[in-house]
Amino acid sequence: MLLGVALLFVVVAESVSFVTWNGQLHDIPAYNNTNASGSGVANSLFGSYSFAVILIGLLLAAAMIGGIYLAKSEGGK
């Protein structure tokens, strides 16, 4: 099992290393206040993906309620 996982890691790491990466990593600002639809994380999060944020909030609320219900139940009774 360990050998198979190590082989998988070696294959993936070698294939990643042989790729020529032309660019480099950039700093993405948390919020771009110069432009409302700018390239900041918060701009995208509450702009383009606001519906996804609402869905994730509903999912977390459902997980919280389900977790509390399961934790408080008396072992299947």
Added chain:
Amino acid sequence: MIPPSYELTLSAALFAIGLFGVLTRKNAIIVLMSVEIILNAAVLNLVAFASYSNDPSGQVFALLAIAIAAGEAAVGLAIFMNVYRTHGTIDLDKVGFLRW
């Protein structure tokens, strides 16, 4: 700035560690921790490619994936606590009531 291949190699290592934990361990909590490591590998890939392409969408998806992982961990731990109450163990070899 470090090249993206370093982050991708680290992500592959995290994925391999998580996969090894899922395949070999019998304790349900350790399996859940290994799944979280695999999710963190995916999140690291998202952040690396978002920084590489200068696009914040990958970081947004990373935040959403972290939130989903938090919900999964909460529900999973509650389920394991219930399983421990009913069976007295969370050994995945001994808990077989979900099999058909």
